[in-house]
Amino acid sequence: ILNVEQSPQSLHVQEGDSTNFTCSFPSSNFYALHWYRWETAKSPEALFVMTLNGDEKKKGRISATLNTKEGYSYLYIKGSQPEDSATYLCAFGYNKLIFGAGTRLAVHP
Amino acid sequence: GAGVSQSPSNKVTEKGKDVELRCDPISGHTALYWYRQSLGQGLEFLIYFQGNSAPDKSGLPSDRFSAERTGGSVSTLTIQRTQQEDSAVYLCASSLGLGFAEQYFGPGTRLTVT
Numbered sequence: 001i002l003n004v005e006q007s008p009q010s011l012h013v014q015e016g017d018s019t020n021f022t023c024s025f026p027s028s029n030f031y032a033l034h035w036y037r038w039e040t041a042k043s044p045e046a047l048f049v050m051t052l053n054g055d056e057k058k059k060g061r062i063s064a065t066l067n068t069k070e071g072y073s074y075l076y077i078k079g080s081q082p083e084d085s086a087t088y089l090c091a092f093g094y095n096k097l098i099f100g101a102g103t104r105l106a107v108h109p
Numbered sequence: 110g111a112g113v114s115q116s117p118s119n120k121v122t123e124k125g126k127d128v129e130l131r132c133d134p135i136s137g138h139t140a141l142y143w144y145r146q147s148l149g150q151g152l153e154f155l156i157y158f159q160g161n162s163a164p165d166k167s168g169l170p171s172d173r174f175s176a177e178r179t180g181g182s183v184s185t186l187t188i189q190r191t192q193q194e195d196s197a198v199y200l201c202a203s204s205l206g207l208g209f210a211e212q213y214f215g216p217g218t219r220l221t222v223t
Contacts, residue, residue, distance in 0.1 A: 004151075031209070032208075032209040034211070041216075043200075043214040043215055043217070044152075044200070045214075046211045049209055049211050051209055089151075094207075094208055095140075095157060095159075095207045095208065096142070096165060096167070097142075097144075097154060098154065099153075102151065
Protein backbone atom coordinates (compact mmCIF):
# COMPACT_ATOMS: atom_id res chain seq x y z
CA ILE A 1 0.00 0.00 0.00
CA LEU A 2 1.47 3.34 -1.03
CA ASN A 3 1.67 5.86 1.77
CA VAL A 4 2.26 9.61 1.69
CA GLU A 5 3.26 11.24 4.97
CA GLN A 6 3.26 14.96 5.75
CA SER A 7 4.80 16.75 8.68
CA PRO A 8 4.14 18.62 10.78
CA GLN A 9 0.39 18.04 11.11
CA SER A 10 -0.13 21.69 12.02
CA LEU A 11 1.95 24.81 12.36
CA HIS A 12 1.38 28.22 13.88
CA VAL A 13 3.71 31.03 12.80
CA GLN A 14 3.84 34.80 13.08
CA GLU A 15 3.41 37.07 10.09
CA GLY A 16 6.77 37.51 8.40
CA ASP A 17 8.21 34.17 9.52
CA SER A 18 9.50 31.74 6.92
CA THR A 19 8.43 28.15 7.25
CA ASN A 20 8.66 24.78 5.57
CA PHE A 21 6.85 21.46 5.51
CA THR A 22 7.83 17.96 4.49
CA CYS A 23 6.15 15.38 2.28
CA SER A 24 7.49 11.80 2.24
CA PHE A 25 6.51 9.31 -0.44
CA PRO A 26 7.65 5.94 -1.82
CA SER A 27 10.99 6.37 -3.60
CA SER A 28 10.44 3.41 -5.91
CA ASN A 29 8.34 3.76 -9.08
CA PHE A 30 8.13 7.53 -8.80
CA TYR A 31 5.63 9.24 -11.09
CA ALA A 32 4.86 12.78 -9.98
CA LEU A 33 4.45 14.81 -6.81
CA HIS A 34 1.74 17.44 -6.56
CA TRP A 35 1.36 20.24 -4.00
CA TYR A 36 -2.02 21.81 -3.32
CA ARG A 37 -3.24 24.61 -1.07
CA TRP A 38 -6.72 24.16 0.42
CA GLU A 39 -8.27 27.16 2.11
CA THR A 40 -11.38 26.70 4.22
CA ALA A 41 -14.61 26.81 2.19
CA LYS A 42 -12.69 26.88 -1.10
CA SER A 43 -11.49 24.33 -3.67
CA PRO A 44 -8.01 22.82 -3.40
CA GLU A 45 -5.71 24.92 -5.58
CA ALA A 46 -2.79 23.36 -7.42
CA LEU A 47 0.59 24.88 -6.55
CA PHE A 48 3.12 22.65 -8.26
CA VAL A 49 3.45 19.40 -10.21
CA MET A 50 6.97 18.03 -9.90
CA THR A 51 8.29 15.14 -11.95
CA LEU A 52 12.11 15.23 -12.00
CA ASN A 53 14.62 14.52 -9.25
CA GLY A 54 16.17 17.80 -8.15
CA ASP A 55 13.23 19.84 -9.45
CA GLU A 56 12.79 23.21 -7.82
CA LYS A 57 9.65 25.21 -8.49
CA LYS A 58 8.66 28.69 -7.33
CA LYS A 59 5.46 30.71 -7.30
CA GLY A 60 5.80 34.08 -5.59
CA ARG A 61 6.88 33.48 -1.99
CA ILE A 62 6.25 29.73 -2.19
CA SER A 63 8.80 27.25 -3.49
CA ALA A 64 9.23 23.49 -3.49
CA THR A 65 12.04 21.00 -3.96
CA LEU A 66 11.96 17.33 -4.89
CA ASN A 67 14.23 14.41 -4.06
CA THR A 68 12.88 11.28 -5.72
CA LYS A 69 15.82 9.07 -4.72
CA GLU A 70 15.15 9.49 -1.01
CA GLY A 71 11.41 10.10 -1.37
CA TYR A 72 10.76 13.56 -0.02
CA SER A 73 9.68 17.03 -1.06
CA TYR A 74 9.87 20.29 0.87
CA LEU A 75 7.51 23.23 0.54
CA TYR A 76 8.86 26.60 1.67
CA ILE A 77 6.95 29.79 2.37
CA LYS A 78 9.05 32.92 2.71
CA GLY A 79 7.71 35.81 4.79
CA SER A 80 4.38 34.18 5.71
CA GLN A 81 1.25 36.32 5.45
CA PRO A 82 -2.15 35.72 7.08
CA GLU A 83 -3.58 34.90 3.64
CA ASP A 84 -1.19 31.92 3.49
CA SER A 85 -3.25 30.26 6.22
CA ALA A 86 -4.54 27.03 4.70
CA THR A 87 -3.98 23.29 4.61
CA TYR A 88 -1.13 22.30 2.31
CA LEU A 89 -1.52 18.90 0.71
CA CYS A 90 0.96 16.83 -1.19
CA ALA A 91 -0.11 13.99 -3.49
CA PHE A 92 1.81 11.24 -5.22
CA GLY A 93 0.90 9.29 -8.29
CA TYR A 94 0.01 9.01 -11.92
CA ASN A 95 -3.64 9.61 -12.80
CA LYS A 96 -5.15 8.72 -9.45
CA LEU A 97 -3.43 10.67 -6.69
CA ILE A 98 -2.60 9.43 -3.20
CA PHE A 99 -2.81 12.34 -0.81
CA GLY A 100 -1.10 12.98 2.47
CA ALA A 101 -3.17 14.16 5.42
CA GLY A 102 -1.92 17.72 4.99
CA THR A 103 -0.15 20.37 7.05
CA ARG A 104 -2.49 22.97 8.53
CA LEU A 105 -0.76 26.36 8.58
CA ALA A 106 -2.04 29.29 10.63
CA VAL A 107 -0.27 32.63 10.19
CA HIS A 108 -0.96 35.09 12.98
CA PRO A 109 -0.76 38.87 12.40
CA GLY B 110 -13.16 30.78 -17.46
CA ALA B 111 -15.54 28.64 -15.46
CA GLY B 112 -14.00 26.19 -13.06
CA VAL B 113 -15.25 22.82 -11.90
CA SER B 114 -18.69 23.06 -10.37
CA GLN B 115 -20.45 20.60 -8.08
CA SER B 116 -23.99 20.31 -6.81
CA PRO B 117 -25.44 20.27 -4.30
CA SER B 118 -22.96 22.01 -2.02
CA ASN B 119 -24.52 20.34 1.02
CA LYS B 120 -26.69 17.26 1.28
CA VAL B 121 -28.26 15.77 4.39
CA THR B 122 -29.89 12.40 3.93
CA GLU B 123 -31.27 9.63 6.06
CA LYS B 124 -29.48 6.33 6.38
CA GLY B 125 -30.67 3.92 3.71
CA LYS B 126 -31.60 6.55 1.12
CA ASP B 127 -29.89 6.92 -2.25
CA VAL B 128 -28.06 10.15 -3.19
CA GLU B 129 -26.71 11.59 -6.42
CA LEU B 130 -23.86 14.06 -6.55
CA ARG B 131 -23.14 16.02 -9.71
CA CYS B 132 -19.92 17.36 -11.22
CA ASP B 133 -19.47 19.71 -14.17
CA PRO B 134 -15.82 19.66 -15.28
CA ILE B 135 -13.93 22.42 -17.02
CA SER B 136 -14.86 22.54 -20.68
CA GLY B 137 -12.36 20.63 -22.80
CA HIS B 138 -10.97 18.58 -19.93
CA THR B 139 -11.03 14.94 -20.91
CA ALA B 140 -10.22 13.42 -17.53
CA LEU B 141 -12.54 13.58 -14.53
CA TYR B 142 -11.86 12.30 -11.01
CA TRP B 143 -13.85 11.77 -7.82
CA TYR B 144 -12.23 11.91 -4.37
CA ARG B 145 -13.64 12.10 -0.87
CA GLN B 146 -12.44 13.34 2.47
CA SER B 147 -13.93 11.70 5.52
CA LEU B 148 -13.61 13.39 8.92
CA GLY B 149 -10.01 13.30 10.09
CA GLN B 150 -8.82 11.55 6.94
CA GLY B 151 -6.88 12.63 3.87
CA LEU B 152 -8.33 12.89 0.39
CA GLU B 153 -9.12 9.41 -0.92
CA PHE B 154 -9.33 8.51 -4.62
CA LEU B 155 -12.62 6.94 -5.73
CA ILE B 156 -12.80 6.76 -9.55
CA TYR B 157 -11.57 8.45 -12.70
CA PHE B 158 -12.81 8.74 -16.29
CA GLN B 159 -10.72 9.47 -19.36
CA GLY B 160 -12.48 10.09 -22.65
CA ASN B 161 -14.33 7.01 -23.84
CA SER B 162 -12.10 4.55 -21.99
CA ALA B 163 -13.45 2.30 -19.26
CA PRO B 164 -13.26 4.15 -15.92
CA ASP B 165 -10.78 3.17 -13.21
CA LYS B 166 -13.10 2.21 -10.36
CA SER B 167 -10.39 0.83 -8.11
CA GLY B 168 -11.05 3.31 -5.30
CA LEU B 169 -14.78 2.78 -4.89
CA PRO B 170 -15.26 1.48 -1.32
CA SER B 171 -18.24 -0.79 -2.00
CA ASP B 172 -20.73 -1.80 -4.69
CA ARG B 173 -23.14 0.78 -3.26
CA PHE B 174 -21.03 3.40 -5.03
CA SER B 175 -21.24 3.96 -8.78
CA ALA B 176 -20.48 6.78 -11.15
CA GLU B 177 -21.15 7.63 -14.73
CA ARG B 178 -20.04 10.31 -17.12
CA THR B 179 -22.43 11.24 -19.87
CA GLY B 180 -21.22 12.61 -23.20
CA GLY B 181 -17.70 12.94 -21.90
CA SER B 182 -18.70 15.87 -19.72
CA VAL B 183 -20.99 15.88 -16.67
CA SER B 184 -20.51 13.13 -14.11
CA THR B 185 -22.83 11.77 -11.44
CA LEU B 186 -21.67 9.85 -8.38
CA THR B 187 -24.46 7.72 -6.91
CA ILE B 188 -24.43 6.21 -3.44
CA GLN B 189 -27.15 3.66 -2.80
CA ARG B 190 -28.49 2.75 0.64
CA THR B 191 -26.32 5.37 2.33
CA GLN B 192 -24.59 4.54 5.60
CA GLN B 193 -23.27 6.89 8.27
CA GLU B 194 -19.70 6.10 7.26
CA ASP B 195 -20.46 7.61 3.84
CA SER B 196 -20.56 11.06 5.47
CA ALA B 197 -17.70 13.02 3.89
CA VAL B 198 -16.84 15.85 1.54
CA TYR B 199 -16.95 14.54 -2.02
CA LEU B 200 -14.64 16.39 -4.40
CA CYS B 201 -14.57 16.28 -8.16
CA ALA B 202 -11.57 17.28 -10.27
CA SER B 203 -10.83 17.50 -13.98
CA SER B 204 -7.67 17.72 -16.04
CA LEU B 205 -6.41 17.98 -19.60
CA GLY B 206 -5.71 14.30 -20.07
CA LEU B 207 -4.18 11.86 -17.63
CA GLY B 208 -0.71 11.27 -16.27
CA PHE B 209 1.08 14.24 -14.76
CA ALA B 210 -1.63 16.76 -15.65
CA GLU B 211 -2.62 19.27 -12.99
CA GLN B 212 -6.00 18.42 -11.51
CA TYR B 213 -8.47 21.28 -10.97
CA PHE B 214 -10.86 20.71 -8.10
CA GLY B 215 -14.43 21.77 -7.53
CA PRO B 216 -15.72 23.13 -4.20
CA GLY B 217 -17.06 19.76 -3.09
CA THR B 218 -20.34 18.37 -1.80
CA ARG B 219 -20.61 17.88 1.94
CA LEU B 220 -22.71 14.74 2.53
CA THR B 221 -24.14 14.05 5.96
CA VAL B 222 -25.94 10.78 6.57
CA THR B 223 -28.12 10.83 9.68
